[in-house]
Amino acid sequence: MSNVPALKNYKFDREEDGELPTLVTGQEDNLNEIFKQVKSDGGTRIVSDAKISRVNKQNETVDLGDGSHKKRIPVTIITGYLGSGKSTLLEKIALQGSDKKIAVILNEFGDSSEIEKAMTIRNGDAAYEEWLDLGNGCLCCSLKNVGVKAIEDMVDRSPGKIDYILLETSGIADPAPIAKMFWQDEGLNSSVYIDGIITVLDSEHILKCLDDVSEETHWHGENVTVENNLTIAHFQIAMADRIILNKIDKIGDNSEYLRSLDSRIREINSVAPFYFTKFAEISLDKLLDIHAYGMEISLDNNDSSNLWEDRPTLHDSRMNTVMLKFRPLKGEIEYGRFLKGFLRPLLWKNFGASDNIQKNQHDWEIQRTKGLIIINNEGERDVKVIQGVRDTYDILQGDPKVEAEECKLVFIGKYLVKADIEKLLKNIL
Numbered sequence: 279m280s281n282v283p284a285l286k287n288y289k290f291d292r293e294e295d296g297e298l299p300t301l302v303t304g305q306e307d308n309l310n311e312i313f314k315q316v317k318s319d320g321g322t323r324i325v326s327d328a329k330i331s332r333v334n335k336q337n338e339t340v341d342l343g344d345g346s347h348k349k350r351i352p353v354t355i356i357t358g359y360l361g362s363g364k365s366t367l368l369e370k371i372a373l374q375g376s377d378k379k380i381a382v383i384l385n386e387f388g389d390s391s392e393i394e395k396a397m398t399i400r401n402g403d404a405a406y407e408e409w410l411d412l413g414n415g416c417l418c419c420s421l422k423n424v425g426v427k428a429i430e431d432m433v434d435r436s437p438g439k440i441d442y443i444l445l446e447t448s449g450i451a452d453p454a455p456i457a458k459m460f461w462q463d464e465g466l467n468s469s470v471y472i473d474g475i476i477t478v479l480d481s482e483h484i485l486k487c488l489d490d491v492s493e494e495t496h497w498h499g500e501n502v503t504v505e506n507n508l509t510i511a512h513f514q515i516a517m518a519d520r521i522i523l524n525k526i527d528k529i530g531d532n533s534e535y536l537r538s539l540d541s542r543i544r545e546i547n548s549v550a551p552f553y554f555t556k557f558a559e560i561s562l563d564k565l566l567d568i569h570a571y572g573m574e575i576s577l578d579n580n581d582s583s584n585l586w587e588d589r590p591t592l593h594d595s596r597m598n599t600v601m602l603k604f605r606p607l608k609g610e611i612e613y614g615r616f617l618k619g620f621l622r623p624l625l626w627k628n629f630g631a632s633d634n635i636q637k638n639q640h641d642w643e644i645q646r647t648k649g650l651i652i653i654n655n656e657g658e659r660d661v662k663v664i665q666g667v668r669d670t671y672d673i674l675q676g677d678p679k680v681e682a683e684e685c686k687l688v689f690i691g692k693y694l695v696k697a698d699i700e701k702l703l704k705n706i707l
């Protein structure tokens with residue numbers, strides 16, 4: 279077990295920690311002042327700020343036993359439901375060109391990372407130092423070992439080259455098992471530490487997500503005790519150390535709705551500070567190096583379970599991914615047919631577009647669309663990137679140099695039937 283110092287091993291020390299405040303009777307009129315100055319060590323004792331920052335500092339390095347120290351790398355986990363703006367946040371963090379050398383780990387569902395890459399995120403004038411794509415499936419179970427190994431390798435192969443890691447989880451992943459992975463895995467635990475979990479919410483759709491409970495969500499792990507009226511979005515909010523209420527431009531000045539949003543989120547997470555943003559515009563210092571687990575991580579690492587209420591992992595089995603690959607489109611006319619005859623009927627089903635597209639009896643719903651569309655215009659190659667969240671989609675100019683010979687579409691949603699969607703596409707190709 280890495281010998282990360284545990285705050286619990288510290289004894290209160292008068293000259294170091296200064297005077298303990300006299301017994302607090304609770305009648306003091308400067309009670310808030312007193313509480314602001316003292317912090318508990320997670321147990322009963324109180325320690326000074328200086329000591330806390332020293333412990334946090336020590337948490338950032340691990341003593342290798344031969345007197346040398348290895349700097350541990352902070353990891354910020356970025357979670358949030360499908361299409362909330364996680365990648366947009368990554369982009370904004372990069373564009374702020376911070377002095378940190380940042381590695382990005384993507385754990386996207388639906389193997390859509392090259393679509394993400396087609397909108398290459400640039401860190402200043404270069405892409406992020408490292409870009410580790412953990413591919414399909416969720417880190418919490420199917421990919422765990424692969425994921426841990428890949429992260430360990432990345433950290434080991436670039437000593438000194440990376441001083442911060444951002445991990446974007448897939449939109450439908452429960453963040454707890456991913457965070458736990460950094461605690462429970464011996465190797466990871468000594469080379470990285472969790473600085474905080476940031477949850478990005480789509481202000482326009484988050485209440486719909488929270489209301490979308492279903493008896494079909496299932497739990498990974500034994501002794502499922504947690505009641506079933508929870509969704510992934512609940513856990514993503516509950517685990518947050520910072521909450522970004524993104525897409526505020528979609529709400530306008532609907533203060534009524536904002537109040538309902540505020541109270542719903544506060545019900546789930548009453549402590550994490552939250553920020554309203556548009557296209558994830560927020561300054562780095564609110565998100566990085568927050569040492570959200572500085573105190574707990576220095577408590578005896580073995581009892582990290584109390585941080586994640588060792589509960590089973592939630593999976594919503596109604597969700598699935600449909601990925602289509604097809605030849606480049608021939609010119610603007612076919613591209614127009616693709617939009618009018620395929621994409622819109624699929625996404626605008628609720629607006630009366632023909633909803634007999636999918637034969638299954640379920641109430642199917644596309645929640646996330648990502649596409650890389652290549653159009654051959656008389657020898658000219660045009661690349662479009664499609665980014666959609668439920669019924670709205672953006673078409674962005676892609677990088678014509680992207681290495682892709684065929685179009686690629688990824689739909690993530692409920693009860694999607696690949697054969698039906700493919701048939702609709704065939705009608706227009």
Ligand SMILES: Nc1nc2c(ncn2[C@@H]2O[C@H](COP(=O)(O)OP(=O)(O)OP(=O)(O)O)[C@@H](O)[C@H]2O)c(=O)[nH]1
Nearest residue numbers: 360361362363364365366449524525556557665672
């Ligand atoms: N109107 C509006 N659109 C936004 C905002 N932030 C992001 N978007 C758009 O929403 C879409 C999804 O944004 P992403 O950053 O890809 O979302 P994501 O959370 O990474 O999506 P997944 O990785 O699929 O879960 C993109 O088309 C963005 O341009 C915002 O504040 N307002």
Ligand SMILES: [Zn+2]
Nearest residue numbers: 416418419420
């Ligand atoms: Zn899983």
